Amino acid sequence: MNEIERGRGVALWSQISGILAADILKGQLRQGEQLPSAQELAVRFNVNRHTVRRAIAALEQRNLVRTEQGRGTFVQEHTLDYPISRRTRFTQNMRNLNVEADMEFLEDAREIPPPQVAQSLGLDRHEYTYRIETVDRADGHVVDYSTAYFPAARFSGLPAVYRRLLSVTRTLSEFGVTDYERKYTRVSARLPDANTARLMKQPANRPVLYVQSINVDTRGVPVQYGITRFSGDWVQLVLMND
Amino acid sequence: MNEIERGRGVALWSQISGILAADILKGQLRQGEQLPSAQELAVRFNVNRHTVRRAIAALEQRNLVRTEQGRGTFVQEHTLDYPISRRTRFTQNMRNLNVEADMEFLEDAREIPPPQVAQSLGLDRHEYTYRIETVDRADGHVVDYSTAYFPAARFSGLPAVYRRLLSVTRTLSEFGVTDYERKYTRVSARLPDANTARLMKQPANRPVLYVQSINVDTRGVPVQYGITRFSGDWVQLVLMND
DNA sequence: AGCAATTTGTTCGTATGTATG
């Protein structure tokens, strides 16, 4: 059981807030789940109810919980609504949401892709692609882990450009592809493999949204094949019609 | 270990085929996984290699496996591509795929819905809805488990009509809603709760696609809130742009 | 419809710790 220390320079409410926040972010407190009442928490941490309320107020500020008078305090359904449309730009989406978004480049490689990827990109079995792996974060925790394939013949030297620009849109633009659109998006649910779970810092038994997509240029020629694994708990794909 | 019996009126190849098919359908053999070689299976079942080949041929006929010359036999990636669009009609989708589709009515109820549902349908907190639960099957195994909410005030007596027609489209049509369209679709990945796992006849650690959707009439008024849990292994949602 | 139990929200007051000048 987690304990707090008095008089060590960190306010009690801050310590309590930190413990609860960690529980939520680690998934030990599930989405929509009710927290113990302020009174119960006060007993557990051996502090006054006001102090607990101060801690919860901080969590509410961070949008981790939601309180309802007369009912209780609940773990906020903290889903990022991820719009999917033919103009989807993944990084751009993040900017539109009021979260701290950042992206980390993991690695790139020049290689012959899996058959399904080759076929989707309209390549022969022995044609090379560039593969680029990245991780996106929002508010500090991993939202998605993406693998993107580009035809190497058409986009010679792409990885270097990508490392510099860190954006698919801007990178393709450097190669003259000023516009592209989503041709199709396939969505399924699966458990992450060991590597994916590690990169996404999530338990291996928490499912991910497995999204495969093709982007085509204005002439309909495939320019990118993408595999994006979204944290199933934190991301909802939203398909709007309006 | 599963055993086969000789001379009991069921051909050996048929029994072997049945055992392997059950393994595949129960998910013990995962999608894309390679089966043991015909020789290995022959040893395991204590039959001739030809008998195993006959069994595998039957599986291929049922489109459960795919054999590749010189490589081996693999569990067919047996995904149903489920198109999602503003005109999505779930049952209709099934008919378009070349599978045996059937639907089972589970139960209905008149009740106050969860707050999120009420809000999405534009109802007050105390207004009633009809809830209808169904299961869809394709080729005998469960593809999705759906819960649909309808405003009770507007569609008085809906469950009786639904039981008779077994179709959302036709039921709404009886109430004068001759046309409706998908307003939005939200997709996330989660593990099934115990009840869902049981109804879908799948292990509790296999993820489902959790899809929430709203259908609105031609004036934009919500007529149905749906929760559909798709078997993550067997269903891919496909969002086309063409 | 009423009532009790529970939980969050609010407002007092009081005491203590910390930083500053």
Place this chain on the structure above:
DNA sequence: CCATACATACGAACAAATTGC
């Protein structure tokens, strides 16, 4: 060392909303 300001922490009482009986 003292005065002040501010954040922290506790206690009591009451209001408002929800839930279950």
